[in-house]
Amino acid sequence: MENKNQTPLYVYTYGCRLEETELCQLEMRTFFGKHTELGLLMSDIDVHPDRSPFMRERIEVLYQGEQLADILEQVKQIELEDSTFKVIFLKTSDLAPEDKIDFDQMRAVEREIGVYIEGEADVRTPDRTFGIVYWGARYYFGNYMKSKAVWLTQIKKPRSYSIALSTRVARAAANIAVPLPSGTTAIDPCCGIGTVLVEALSMGISIVGRDINHFVVRGTKENLAHFDLHTDVVCGDIADVTEHYDAAILDMPYNHFSTTTIEEQHLLLIHARRIASRVVVITADTLDELIIESGFTIADRCTTRKGSFVRQIIVCV
Numbered sequence: 678m679e680n681k682n683q684t685p686l687y688v689y690t691y692g693c694r695l696e697e698t699e700l701c702q703l704e705m706r707t708f709f710g711k712h713t714e715l716g717l718l719m720s721d722i723d724v725h726p727d728r729s730p731f732m733r734e735r736i737e738v739l740y741q742g743e744q745l746a747d748i749l750e751q752v753k754q755i756e757l758e759d760s761t762f763k764v765i766f767l768k769t770s771d772l773a774p775e776d777k778i779d780f781d782q783m784r785a786v787e788r789e790i791g792v793y794i795e796g797e798a799d800v801r802t803p804d805r806t807f808g809i810v811y812w813g814a815r816y817y818f819g820n821y822m823k824s825k826a827v828w829l830t831q832i833k834k835p836r837s838y839s840i841a842l843s844t845r846v847a848r849a850a851a852n853i854a855v856p857l858p859s860g861t862t863a864i865d866p867c868c869g870i871g872t873v874l875v876e877a878l879s880m881g882i883s884i885v886g887r888d889i890n891h892f893v894v895r896g897t898k899e900n901l902a903h904f905d906l907h908t909d910v911v912c913g914d915i916a917d918v919t920e921h922y923d924a925a926i927l928d929m930p931y932n933h934f935s936t937t938t939i940e941e942q943h944l945l946l947i948h949a950r951r952i953a954s955r956v957v958v959i960t961a962d963t964l965d966e967l968i969i970e971s972g973f974t975i976a977d978r979c980t981t982r983k984g985s986f987v988r989q990i991i992v993c994v
Contacts, residue, residue: 686738688810688817689718690767693731699979701731704849707856716769717812726824728852728880730845734767736808739819748818749793761799764790765821767810778811831875835903836896842872846981851877854924854957858882863924866915871897873926878906886910915948925953929960946971958991968993
């Protein structure tokens with residue numbers, strides 16, 4: 678048996694589509710400095726599960742032990758006063774055979790823990806929800822939080838383009854550019870219809886937008902107003918930006934669908950290098966040579982697919 682942890686520890690569960698696996702793992706590496714091939718990740722870094730489009734749940738670990746009996750003994754310490762509670766055994770499908778527990782065993786563990794917690798159980802509308810998971814021959818128990826999947830409510834916009842970034846990709850890109858929003862400034866200098874802006878602003882990221890197409894800017898402002906989100910969105914060229922930002926998300930003009938030349942792409946990258954310390958480049962073309970010539974170092978990368986349209990997401994510093 679072990680005492681309550683002195684340092685924070687969190688267990689996160691993940692799920693993503695096959696074509697978004699690399700993007701999910703890049704977001705993990707940005708948040709936690711590592712990624713996992715499994716649906717579980719453990720870290721001492723606190724990330725709210727609503728942030729990620731791939732994160733499903735989180736346990737803030739209170740107790741851990743090799744045997745269930747260790748957990749049962751420790752949960753006696755929980756003081757609920759008049760609050761009701763519920764215990765959830767996290768469902769995972771990618772674990773090693775020795776870590777897998779069947780449905781009936783999960784329910785039995787939930788009930789057994791409930792007996793040892795002093796208070797009234799409420800499976801429908803509990804005041805407190807606890808989670809437990811068995812992983813690496815250990816039980817981890819603590820405060821449970823489920824992702825609200827905020828991004829789902831932001832898929833339908835008044836204005837949209839068929840070739841625009843998906844909401845999931847846009848949210849992940851915003852996280853990769855700005856993993857720590859507090860005190861960080863960001864810009865989307867080719868913001869298009871504003872998908873990245875919507876996702877970033879909904880996570881409390883301080884970001885402004887810009888696009889050279891005034892019709893597009895009008896649509897961006899309409900989308901932001903629809904979700905009651907507010908920031909500066911300017912019609913103008915990236916070359917006119919004089920401020921410096923901590924991060925930029927540069928979604929290159931949709932290369933297969935535009936007449937953007939190599940020279941114009943190079944200029945966009947040069948200006949991005951000038952105005953931001955960290956830039957996430959989203960492109961359908963291979964731009965490594967131009968990125969390096971613009972003064973960047975490629976720190977990380979992945980690809981993601983939307984139908985037959987493949988994009989590269991490149992972290993540049």
